[in-house]
Amino acid sequence: MILKWLNFNRKICIVFVLSISPFIVSTAQNGYDVRVEKYNSTWQKLIPRYMKMQYAGGMGFLSLGTGWDYGKNKQWETDVFMEYLPKFSTDNSKITFTLRQNFMPWNTKINDKFSFEPLATGLYVNTILGDDFWVHEPDRYPKGYYGFSTKMRFNIYAGQRITYNIPHDKRSIAKSFTFYYEISSNDLYLVNAFTDSYWGPKNYLRLSFGIKMQIL
Template sequence: MQFRLILAALVAAPLAVSASISSVPGALPDSVGVPTAPAPAGRVSPSNPLPWYRPNHVVLQTGGGLGMIAGGAGFSLKDRLDLDILIGYVPEKYAGSALSLASAKLIYSPWSLPLHDKLTLKPLSVGGYFSYTHGTINDEEPDQYQPGYYWFSTDTRVGPLLGSRLSYALPATASGRSRNLSAYYEFSTNDLYIVSYVQNRRGLSPADILTLSLGLKLDI
């Protein structure tokens, strides 16, 4: 008799627990699956990140001391931080010798302002760049000048930049990542221009040491 009572209690206990759960407002039975919310469009799933070597965007620009025309690819290191690698070119007609330039830009854009369903403005982009120029006249003529004649490097430049960019939302990729086409401008200067300005403030104004670049950036 005791064995039957214990067995009946064991069978009744789960039924009682199930009944108590189902009586709680908003409770869901175990047999009903809870659908998970889909990942927001335009974001890469953490379980399937992009390879570290794959660029996030391509860039094409003119000016800025990085070549009459320059193009390359870039990486989004953080939500607001980009690294762009560019190769530029200046024809001999405009520089005395044909110049090829390799440069890297690190750009931080702290704010994004939605203007429309598909338009976003990044009002401030700040950063710096480094560039190396091959083909300068002085580099092509060894011993043309006595040692120390040029105290500065004739082929490497480093400097700050500041600008803004306007982005237009494009259809998402097949994997669901968002894409934008952005137009931007940047004002920049370099170490040599800054030193020249400090040493000759009466002859130079800040506008004399600034260069302007215009470019396009396409997410891929």
């Protein structure tokens, strides 16, 4: 009788272990999968979503950049640009770097292929690479002689955009192209505009054009 009882209980234990083992494995796998998904999702957010090319705008003669769009309606953008500045008043050409934050509050759909953003605005700061420029005045100048940085400029802009959305079956390297223009100014120009009566809009405003290729 004792042996029969032990065999019966052993069968119950085996059946019980076999019945709950899939849940144990599933729970372990789900926990691992969740961690992997979060890890991949975090890294995927760091992948640039688009490429940009811009002419003028106080950043350089020609600017190449990339960035990320986000928000409920993708109304926010963060750009990073590298620009080429040909020699003008200096002996050598220069390279500049720009970090920019954009905001597009409205997006109007024209048809299945085109959409229009009546307002694009933002702020950006750019710096020029080279030892000939500074953030703080060098000691060789009297204190307050310049009163501003020659290395960094803070800018503000406003403009408009129109986007061509490529049909899904015809996409290869991009999903859309956006063409835009901007009118911008920087901190130094605006100070001169308010303090110098001879400065008109053509002196402190700049016009630029660009194209954005949406990759993701």
